[in-house]
Amino acid sequence: xxxxxxxxxxxxxxxxxxxxxxTILSTWIIMLVLIILAxxxxxxxxxxxxxxxxxxxxVELLVESFDGIVKSAAGEKHMGLGNWFFTVFAFVFFSxxxxxxxxxxxxxxxxxxxxxxxxxxxxxxxMGIRHRKGKYLxxxxxxxxxxxPLNLIGELARPISLSFRxxxxxxxxxxxxxxxxxxxxxxxxxxxxxxxxxxxxxxxIVQTYIFCVLSLTFIGIAATPGNET
Amino acid sequence: MQDPLALIIAVAQIAAALxxxxxxxxxxxxxxxxxxxxxxxxxxxxxxxxxxxxxFIGLAMAETSGIYGLLIAIILLFANPLIPIYLQSIVP
Numbered sequence: 001x002x003x004x005x006x007x008x009x010x011x012x013x014x015x016x017x018x019x020x021x022x023t024i025l026s027t028w029i030i031m032l033v034l035i036i037l038a039x040x041x042x043x044x045x046x047x048x049x050x051x052x053x054x055x056x057x058x059v060e061l062l063v064e065s066f067d068g069i070v071k072s073a074a075g076e077k078h079m080g081l082g083n084w085f086f087t088v089f090a091f092v093f094f095s096x097x098x099x100x101x102x103x104x105x106x107x108x109x110x111x112x113x114x115x116x117x118x119x120x121x122x123x124x125x126x127m128g129i130r131h132r133k134g135k136y137l138x139x140x141x142x143x144x145x146x147x148x149p150l151n152l153i154g155e156l157a158r159p160i161s162l163s164f165r166x167x168x169x170x171x172x173x174x175x176x177x178x179x180x181x182x183x184x185x186x187x188x189x190x191x192x193x194x195x196x197x198x199x200x201x202x203x204x205i206v207q208t209y210i211f212c213v214l215s216l217t218f219i220g221i222a223a224t225p226g227n228e229t
Numbered sequence: 230m231q232d233p234l235a236l237i238i239a240v241a242q243i244a245a246a247l248x249x250x251x252x253x254x255x256x257x258x259x260x261x262x263x264x265x266x267x268x269x270x271x272x273x274x275x276x277x278x279x280x281x282x283x284x285f286i287g288l289a290m291a292e293t294s295g296i297y298g299l300l301i302a303i304i305l306l307f308a309n310p311l312i313p314i315y316l317q318s319i320v321p
Contacts, residue, residue: 072282161293168296171303210289217286 003178005109023112026103030094073213074220078127081219088116089212096170096204099177100196107170110163117163120215124158128222136222162214169207173199234315241309245302255295262287 008025011018041059048056066089070082095107106112128136140151177195180187266284270277304310 072279164300165289165293165296168300172299175303206285210285213282213286214289 003175005104022104023106023109026098027095027106027112029103030091030098030106033094034090069209069213070216073216075224077131078220078223081123081216084119084123085212085216088119088215089208092116092166092208092211093204096208097200099174099200105170105174105200107166108174110167113163113167114159116166116211117159120162120218121159123215124218124222127219131223132225135225158218162211166207166211169203173203234312237309237311237315241305241311245305248298248302248305251298252295255291255298258291259288262291 005021005023007019007021009020011020044055052060063086066086067079067082070079070085074081092107095105095112099105132139140155141148142151173195177192177199180192180195262284266280266287269280273280
């Protein structure tokens with residue numbers, strides 16, 4: 001049973017101890033992979049043709065299908081959100097499936113998911129105030145001003161529930177997988193492969209999709225006039 | 230009552246098992262959502278895309294309480310806050 005977030009190195013920067021944990025290591029590895037992917041896409045961009053094939057086809061399919069998700073979840077006016085949420089999608093997707101390669105998923109640490117959920121929370125407030133101005137603030141006092149504490153708690157609970165959903169799913173998968181790894185040898189035959197496919201691949205893809213679609217739906221509801229929730 | 234630490238750990242483990250019982254109702258709710266989505270798709274196969282998207286959002290919403298129970302169980306088992314309090318109380 002070794003699913004604690006182990007400290008790999010302790011750096012000493014100007015008298016301040018910086019703990020390099022497994023989460024930070026795998027986050028940096030994912031960032032490196034994503035940066036290399038982005039650079040490869042950018043360098044091959046000028047060679048792309050009108051009729052796509054091969055690698056170009058895959059990238060165009062990904063971007064177009066994600067644009068479709070943004071359009072259906074947040075509305076056509078907020079297509080710019082797709083830039084940020086495709087980044088989140090790629091990062092969370094790689095974070096969830098990194099358990100297959102033996103690394104600790106960064107999303108099994110609440111700090112990672114809470115940071116992403118706080119970004120969504122700030123986006124909800126900014127988009128709401130920018131697109132609906134005073135009406136957005138007034139929606140906290142609907143249907144009457146007595147409901148203000150309830151509405152406030154409901155608003156503050158959103159980042160918590162968003163982050164806990166992703167965190168809980170990934171953490172539960174990781175704990176179950178590592179419990180099987182610490183079992184006797186006759187249980188370690190072929191069962192971990194099934195668990196990895198279900199918890200890392202299937203659950204990881206579904207949770208990534210749900211995180212992005214829920215965030216986009218919340219932002220769409222907050223930023224569209226006439227939607228009083 | 231020989232060892233209070235053993236009592237704390239035993240009660241925490243029973244509480245963790247009880248916290249996981251909310252999985253029953255969560256799963257029943259998710260089953261209802263899936264049944265409703267399948268009925269909607271059977272009635273209107275052309276709307277299956279939007280029904281599936283809405284079903285996934287509803288499933289995620291219904292799953293929240295189950296995840297909270299799971300996290301409470303994990304905290305009780307592996308990061309129990311009562312054990313450090315007890316250990317601090319017996320040191321001096």
